Amino acid sequence: MIFNSLATKTISALRPAVRSIHSTASQNAKVAVLGAAGGIGQPLSLLCKLSPEVDELSCYDIVGTPGVAADLSHIPSKSSTLGRLPSPVKWPMGPNDGLKEALEGSDVVVIPAGVPRKPGMTRDDLFNTNASIVQTLVEGCAKFCPDAMIAIISNPVNSTVPIAAEVLKKHGVYNPKKLAGVTTLDVCRANTFVGNHMGWDPKDVDVTVIGGHAGITILPLFSRVDGAKFTDDELEAITVRTQFGGDEVVAAKAGAGSATLSMAYAGYLFTENVLKALRGEEITQCAFVESNLTEAQYFASPVKFGKNGVEEILPLGELSAYEKQWFDKMMPELKKQIQKGVDFVKK
Numbered sequence: 001m002i003f004n005s006l007a008t009k010t011i012s013a014l015r016p017a018v019r020s021i022h023s024t025a026s027q028n029a030k031v032a033v034l035g036a037a038g039g040i041g042q043p044l045s046l047l048c049k050l051s052p053e054v055d056e057l058s059c060y061d062i063v064g065t066p067g068v069a070a071d072l073s074h075i076p077s078k079s080s081t082l083g084r085l086p087s088p089v090k091w092p093m094g095p096n097d098g099l100k101e102a103l104e105g106s107d108v109v110v111i112p113a114g115v116p117r118k119p120g121m122t123r124d125d126l127f128n129t130n131a132s133i134v135q136t137l138v139e140g141c142a143k144f145c146p147d148a149m150i151a152i153i154s155n156p157v158n159s160t161v162p163i164a165a166e167v168l169k170k171h172g173v174y175n176p177k178k179l180a181g182v183t184t185l186d187v188c189r190a191n192t193f194v195g196n197h198m199g200w201d202p203k204d205v206d207v208t209v210i211g212g213h214a215g216i217t218i219l220p221l222f223s224r225v226d227g228a229k230f231t232d233d234e235l236e237a238i239t240v241r242t243q244f245g246g247d248e249v250v251a252a253k254a255g256a257g258s259a260t261l262s263m264a265y266a267g268y269l270f271t272e273n274v275l276k277a278l279r280g281e282e283i284t285q286c287a288f289v290e291s292n293l294t295e296a297q298y299f300a301s302p303v304k305f306g307k308n309g310v311e312e313i314l315p316l317g318e319l320s321a322y323e324k325q326w327f328d329k330m331m332p333e334l335k336k337q338i339q340k341g342v343d344f345v346k347k
């Protein structure tokens with residue numbers, strides 16, 4: 001476990017030397033992936049294993065993680081790899097020693113555990129199964145790594161993030177700076193679609209995507225992309241495609257799940273950025289966090305991350321008339337999904 005120490009200041013002051021400094025044991029950056037044997041979890045774990053920002057990679061799932069971790073451990077990158085399952089009750093260890101070992105000392109916990117959609121389902125249809133999975137895993141975080149940054153991928157993100165917050169509150173360890181829903185895939189999609197439309201390299205595009213992570217609660221602000229030009233019909237098409245990009249993949253996979261590879265990439269980008277920020281770099285990226293920008297208690301928008309996690313939620317600025325229409329449509333839906341998550345834990 002690293003950060004919040006004199007060593008952190010030393011690291012940011014000596015930025016070019018970071019690689020050699022942070023590989024020492026006392027400054028290890030530990031990332032835990034919960035749901036690591038799944039469609040997202042495996043490629044996400046692979047990308048984390050390759051990341052120079054990660055020193056310890058911890059893979060946790062209810063199945064398969066010893067194999068995933070053993071496999072990854074043969075890759076010649078500097079990070080160590082741990083694979084853990086929930087263990088049977090073993091006195092005096094208690095029932096959760098697998099999760100405990102997976103989580104202890106973690107700086108970032110990424111959670112892609114839970115069931116994915118099939119064609120015809122909304123993300124909200126996953127609530128009944130995934131709400132309790134997220135609840136249980138975040139209870140583990142509250143007990144075993146209360147200071148870690150928790151990044152929620154499991155859907156419905158608009159409800160699972162509030163669930164996580166309520167669980168952490170119940171345990172008296174909620175820190176809004178250390179909890180975020182991962183909406184990076186929406187930004188990746190918007191960048192790709194604008195790049196393709198304009199004939200630009202998508203890596204040079206950075207679209208701001210606000211709101212939440214489900215259908216019309218996803219609002220890409222294409223009016224802010226310098227030089228991008230759309231007819232009204234094109235703008236409508238690219239907006240709706242971004243909002244329903246997940247459905248496009250679900251339909252193409254035809255019953256075999258939802259986005260996994262692009263999500264693993266997006267989850268890795270988010271995690272690496274958070275690690276860089278915890279080490280002292282200032283990073284701005286969109287994330288779904290507790291926010292007072294709007295009437296919704298949680299809202300995705302550009303957020304400045306630093307060594308304490310979320311350092312500042314940037315002002316939203318003016319929306320175009322077209323974006324304002326979508327914003328007004330989104331708000332009741334987003335607030336309802338947030339409330340559903342809050343009520344699940346409070347009931």
Ligand SMILES: NC(=O)C1=CN([C@@H]2O[C@H](COP(=O)(O)OP(=O)(O)OC[C@H]3O[C@@H](n4cnc5c(N)ncnc54)[C@H](O)[C@@H]3O)[C@@H](O)[C@H]2O)C=CC1
Nearest residue numbers: 035037038039040061062112113114115116153154155263
């Ligand atoms: N935030 C986003 O942008 C996106 C979110 N997702 C969501 O991510 C989630 C995972 O998707 P996939 O990886 O495709 O599903 P998957 O079914 O391939 O993998 C899920 C993994 O979670 C594990 N799991 C289930 N219960 C668990 C528990 N209690 N503890 C630990 N692990 C547990 C399963 O064993 C499985 O290995 C879904 O809810 C999906 O909707 C998917 C794509 C994008």
Ligand SMILES: O=C([O-])CC(=O)C(=O)O
Nearest residue numbers: 117185245246247258259
């Ligand atoms: O669509 C889904 O169910 C998975 C997801 O969140 C996405 O791909 O954006």
